[in-house]
Amino acid sequence: MRLNIIFMTNPPPSPLARLLPAFLLAMTLAAQEKTAEKKEGPIQDNSFLVEEAYNQEAGVVQHISTFTRYQETKDWLYTFTQEWPIGGITHQLSYTLPWQRLGASLDGKQAFGDVALNYRYQLLGDGDAKVAVAPRLSVLLPTGDEKKGYGRGATGVQVMLPVSWVLTDSLVSHWNIGATRTPNAKNTDGEKATTQDLAFGQSFIWLANPRFNVMLEYVHTRNQAVVGPGRTELQTATYLSPGIRWAYNFPSGLQIVPGIAVPIGVGASRGEKAIFLYLSFEHPFLKGK
Template identity: 40%
Template sequence: MNLVVRCSSIILLQSSLVSFSAAEPLAKGIQDNSFFVEEAYNQEPGVVQHILNVPVFFANGGKESTPTFTQEWPVFSQTHQFSYTTPHTFAEEESGLEDIRLNYRLQALMETERDPAFAPRFSLVIPTGDADKGFGHGRLGYEVNLPFSKIVSNRWSVHFNAGGSVFPDVNDRDLVNYNLGGSAIYAVSSNFNLMLESVAFWEEDVDSARKVDRTVAALLSPGARYAFNFPNDSQLVVGLAVPIGLTSDSPDYGLFFYCSFEHPFVRTEACRTK
């Protein structure tokens, strides 16, 4: 009898270990909802994501906000994704629409136990903003970003970005900008994450006298996000961050509000089998 009990205990223990090892990491509960750093995960087939970002920055006694709305759509599969971003600036002196971005992103690498996810993005910057008011350059621009993402443990994930943009023939000058970013995210649970993001921007602008002005802005942004999961495979994520300026060209500090809602727009095989 003791032998039977011992064998049963061993089988139950092995089953528990297999179930535990097969469970998804807590870090996988919220993956594509970063604030300042772009993650490297395209939308799954049949799922669209709507994203509202509302940053409010304070500098030299004034404040400025540039809310953006983004929609991300898979193109037949997770390999290809189309999205657009519409920004609108609210400043103390002027307000208006900024340049709209049309984005294509390729899921070049899917994440594995060893390899990170990699999804390079190419964007057209459409000159919809009023350049005379400082809401764009008045020229078609081209932007590239190279995001990498990796879950490194049950609770930790990291992201890295490197990119740049070019605006040809702005007052007879070609403006070239660069950006770097990185983040570490800790999953307190599958629905609640603590975040630390850092980004830097090297940007050029030119005035009517053809004088080029170069700035370096950098932010360190601690934040948090929470996900609400619904039975129809929809997910609502809300978040808050407090970005802090690190250079003289950066804002002093700010508040960042985030809201994302993703849901199926077609019934896929994955949905039918759930």
């Protein structure tokens, strides 16, 4: 899958201007929607920067592509995630493949990053519940080249606790808290140290229409970078991200969900901006689903 994006300069468009074309498209789609014999359920896709707590239903697979491009550094990150239910909603396996370009790397070229293998357990609730909880355990494989700045150079373990809460019929909130530990992580000089990262996220999703959502997400990360043998340096980042997403539903059971957001740095990250694109394909893989 290939995603292309064009940025305008002199002057750069405001966040609202970037969202306007997609907003108008989604509103047109919503206005044309007819009342179906069976009422459509709301979009329950992954949030963009914050993880929802709904595992995949039995017999349904999801393919997720994201693309993030940072305005100042011109760095970008593309990820592909595939989520599979194991028998039913209780257990879910997935993987995430990253492809990126980091200007801070030694050669400034595109490269593969560290792959994530994920297991998620539906501890509480489901897509129809008021509250859902689905803790995740991930293994981060050292597939990226740490000598060029594209990986940690060691296997890491990540735990995440996503919680989804239906506040009203038209407002849903998702909450995340997680940590990552990477023993013997390496920097570009090969120096090693154990790193421990923390992440917190919160989102509010307004269900303006079963097929159109307005989103506001907040994420804060505290990551450690190796700066010498046994030494690390704390790096923090905070973003507030408004966005929208909409759905196309097909009789075959296929659902396509595009989306766009504009992460804006706040606090210590003030002045940093990015554009975020999202595209999901969700469909049955078992006959009769």
